[in-house]
Amino acid sequence: MEDLARFNLIGQSWAFVTAMASVEKFAGCDMTLLVQGETGTGKELVARAIHYLSTRQDGPFIPVNCGALPDALVECELFGHVRGAFTDARETRPGLIAQANGGTLFLDEIEAMNARAQVSLLRFLQDKEYRPIGASGIHCADVRIIGTSNADLKAMVKRGAFRQDLLFRLDVLSLCLPPLRDRYGDVPILAETFLERLNKRSCHPPKAFHPDALDLMNSYSWPGNVRELENLVAREFVLSTGSLVTLSSMQTVRSPQPVPGDGTLAIDTFRSAKAKAIADFERSYIEALLSRSRGNLSLASRMSGKDRSDLGKLLRKHGITRRNFN
Numbered sequence: 001m002e003d004l005a006r007f008n009l010i011g012q013s014w015a016f017v018t019a020m021a022s023v024e025k026f027a028g029c030d031m032t033l034l035v036q037g038e039t040g041t042g043k044e045l046v047a048r049a050i051h052y053l054s055t056r057q058d059g060p061f062i063p064v065n066c067g068a069l070p071d072a073l074v075e076c077e078l079f080g081h082v083r084g085a086f087t088d089a090r091e092t093r094p095g096l097i098a099q100a101n102g103g104t105l106f107l108d109e110i111e112a113m114n115a116r117a118q119v120s121l122l123r124f125l126q127d128k129e130y131r132p133i134g135a136s137g138i139h140c141a142d143v144r145i146i147g148t149s150n151a152d153l154k155a156m157v158k159r160g161a162f163r164q165d166l167l168f169r170l171d172v173l174s175l176c177l178p179p180l181r182d183r184y185g186d187v188p189i190l191a192e193t194f195l196e197r198l199n200k201r202s203c204h205p206p207k208a209f210h211p212d213a214l215d216l217m218n219s220y221s222w223p224g225n226v227r228e229l230e231n232l233v234a235r236e237f238v239l240s241t242g243s244l245v246t247l248s249s250m251q252t253v254r255s256p257q258p259v260p261g262d263g264t265l266a267i268d269t270f271r272s273a274k275a276k277a278i279a280d281f282e283r284s285y286i287e288a289l290l291s292r293s294r295g296n297l298s299l300a301s302r303m304s305g306k307d308r309s310d311l312g313k314l315l316r317k318h319g320i321t322r323r324n325f326n
Contacts, residue, residue: 007049009042010193011186014284015178018291022175027053032125034110034170035148037177040225043148044108046177051104056144059103064096067112074117078124081133097130100143110147110170111156118163121145125169145170180222180229182284184277188214190226194233195245207237210246283318286311287325295325 004010004020011017026033027050035043044063051061069077080095096105107113113121124130125145129138147170156162180187191209199206213236222228236245285304289311293299297315301308315322 003053004049007052008045009049010190011183012189013178013183013186014281014288016183016186018284018288019175019177021288021291023049024053026050026173026175029173030054030056030144031172032144032170033146033173033175034153035146035175035177036153037148037150038179038223038225039150040227041177041179042226043150043177044106046175047104047106047146047148050146051106051144054104054144056103060100061104061106062096062100063106063108065112066107066109066117069113069117071114071116074114075120076133078117078120079130079132079139081135083134092132095130095132097124097141097143098132098139101141102143104144104146107145107147109149111149111151111153111162115163118166122163122166122169125166180225182280184280187217187222187229190229191217191233194230195237198234198237202237205243207240207243207245210244213245279318282314283320286314286318286320290320290322290325293325295322297322 004023009020009023011020023046033047033050035046037043047063048061051057076095078095078097080093080098083090083092107121124141128143129140131138153162153167153171157164157167180190191214195207195209217229217232224231233245240246289300289304290297293303297308297311301311304311314320
C-alpha cells in the first residue's frame with residue numbers, strides 16, 4: 001500500500017484495500033483493463049499506478065479524453081496520417097496509438113466514444129495492427145489499453161449505445177472502484193492528508209480541523225467522491241481565518257437529501273446507521289477474504305479465525321457466491 005500512496009491512492013477501509021489489492025495484481029500482467037466507478041473515485045490515479053508499477057513504466061502513459069475526440073477525425077487522432085493523405089496533411093503525424101507504443105494508452109470516459117471510434121478501437125484491439133490514414137502498409141503497436149467509465153456499459157449495450165464486442169475486448173480484466181460513501185473511516189484520513197499538503201505549501205501557521213468539522217464531513221454522502229472532498233478541503237482552508245478549519249467555515253457541506261422543513265443534514269438514526277455500517281463491513285470483509293482464499297471457505301475460515309459454518313451463514317446473508325472468487 002505504500003507504493004500506492006505515492007500515486008495519491010490513500011485509505012484503510014476494506015472496500016479500498018480490496019480494490020488496491022487488485023491494482024497491484026493487475027500491474028503485474030499486461031492485459032487490457034476496464035476500470036469503472038463513479039466520478040471522482042480515482043480512476044485515472046489507478047490507471048497511472050498500474051502503468052508505473054508495471055514493466056511498461058519506462059514507456060509513455062498517454063491519457064485521452066474520449067469525449068473530446070472529434071467525430072470526423074477519430075481515425076486520424078488514433079492512428080495518425082501520412083503527408084498528403086488529405087488536403088491539410090502537410091506532414092506525417094503519428095496518432096495516439098503510435099505515441100503510446102511501448103507504454104499505456106489511457107482511454108478516459110470510454111462510454112463517450114462514438115460508433116466510428118468504437119469500430120476503429122475494436123479493430124486495433126483484435127490484432128494490435130492499424131493503418132495510418134493514407135499509408136500503404138500496416139503498422140503494429142505494443143500498447144496496453146486501460147479504459148475507464150462511470151456509466152453502466154452493459155446497460156448501454158442493451159440500448160445499442162455501446163458495442164457488445166468492444167465491451168468484451170475491453171473487459172479482459174475489470175476493476176470497480178468503491179464510492180467514498182462506502183469507504184468507512186477513509187474520509188478523515190483523506191481530509192487530514194489533503195490538509196497536511198496545504199499546510200506544507202502555505203507560508204502561514206499550520207491549520208487543523210475543528211472536531212465538529214470532521215463530524216460534519218463524516219455525515220456527508222460525498223456524491224463527488226474523493227475529488228469533491230479534496231476540493232472542499234482546499235476551499236475551506238483558504239476561507240478559514242484562524243488556526244482551525246471550523247464548523248462555521250464548513251457550512252457549504254450539505255446532504256443531498258435534507259430533512260424537509262429544517263435544512264439540517266439527513267442523518268440515519270444511530271441504530272440504522274450502525275446496522276448499515278456492520279452489514280457493509282461484513283460484506284467487504286467477506287469479499288476480501290474470499291478474494292485472498294480464492295473462494296476456498298475452509299482456508300477463509302482459518303485466515304479469519306471464524307467458524308466455517310458461520311462464514312457460510314454470512315455468505316448466504318449477503319448473497320455472496322464463492323465461485324465468483326475462484
